């Protein structure tokens with residue numbers, strides 16, 4: 544069957560896309576529940592063509608619970624999803640450590656891919672995947688769903704086109720999620736280093752994304768490489784706290800970025816952006832799920848004389864459909880149907896850009912993933928590179 548021909552044109556005369564879902568885990572559940580929602584104005588009809596997992600009974604339960612009525616094929620292997628000729632695009636929801644191999648396998652079978660964040664464990668793995676995708680001429684897209692939200696597009700328009708807060712100079716962003724590592728089973732993806740456990744790749748990536756989106760007007764196609772200084776702390780060998788200072792040399796803009804699994808107490812708001820004429824607070828349950836932002840004028844007065852009152856702001860609300868996965872799903876479908884190989888919202892260069900910044904932070908923070916990071920561990924870190932450039936200190 545050709546891509547994009549809806550099998551039931553009488554009911555839904557719109558383009559359609561057939562998804563092969565890899566894993567029955569939590570994110571696959573969230574993603575599938577959203578994309579099968581009945582939406583009047585959906586630009587694409589999303590079909591769950593098949594579901595692949597390591598266990599057939601989990602696949603059955605998944606299909607019954609999260610896409611009843613979709614009648615997908617069920618497979619007890621991921622390979623069967625890659626080899627299903629009726630799949631237009633594969634959604635990969637395994638833990639980060641498997642993303643590289645899963646994507647290489649899907650690419651070898653000639654499949655288009657939407658793969659969960661973090662795209663891979665490090666930038667070298669990301670390059671390997673993207674080179675394979677290029678050679679095979681398939682679509683690959685990192686599922687950084689945040690970037691697809693209408694809220695983000697509106698916020699960046701106000702920031703960089705309309706300059707509603709003047710010239711941006713600073714952003715704070717936080718992602719806090721309380722996960723008691725010691726009480727988790729050793730097989731949990733939050734505890735098992737071989738699955739990619741650690742806050743930066745899991746949730747710090749959102750805080751970093753907020754800083755990039757609000758400090759770098761050139762993102763995603765012409766991103767500037769910021770200076771990134773990071774510290775990380777560990778519990779039972781797992782990175783549980785990351786704090787990063789970002790500095791953009793061309794503008795002097797700075798970001799303070801944090802992620803932790805030691806507290807549920809997210810910064811409120813989870814993101815604040817300051818400019819020369821005002822500031823913006825972004826709110827929502829977490830940095831992955833922004834629901835509104837408020838634009839405030841600059842707070843005037845002498846801070847030394849006492850606490851200063853903020854003046855009333857203008858609030859922009861963005862009620863989401865489902866959990867908010869439809870935006871990346873619709874855009875992915877439209878890309879694939881149009882024959883594009885990259886997403887304009889999260890192009891390959893931006894995935895590499897983010898992975899390279901995270902590599903640099905992990906190098907400084909002494910967080911390495913065995914079996915993935917040997918080259919990174921042996922490389923010269925960013926702080927040493929600066930010291931070497933400066934020469935001997937007298």
Ligand SMILES: NC(=O)C1=CN([C@@H]2O[C@H](COP(=O)(O)OP(=O)(O)OC[C@H]3O[C@@H](n4cnc5c(N)ncnc54)[C@H](OP(=O)(O)O)[C@@H]3O)[C@@H](O)[C@H]2O)C=CC1
Pocket residue numbers: 565566567568569570571595596597598601636637638639659660661686688730732738744745831
């Ligand atoms: N965009 C977002 O908001 C979110 C994204 N994520 C991302 O999604 C990915 C998966 O996270 P999440 O769904 O929470 O993880 P889960 O642990 O809930 O699911 C992962 C699934 O991967 C499969 N799997 C294959 N091998 C293993 C293994 N050795 N150990 C554990 N699972 C294995 C399993 O599915 P099966 O048995 O069916 O093969 C498992 O259910 C991560 O990369 C994460 O960063 C996660 C949460 C939210």
Ligand SMILES: O=C1OC[C@@H](O)[C@H](O)[C@H]1O
Pocket residue numbers: 720745746831
């Ligand atoms: O992407 C994510 O967002 C929500 C978090 O709960 C989860 O750990 C993370 O993977």
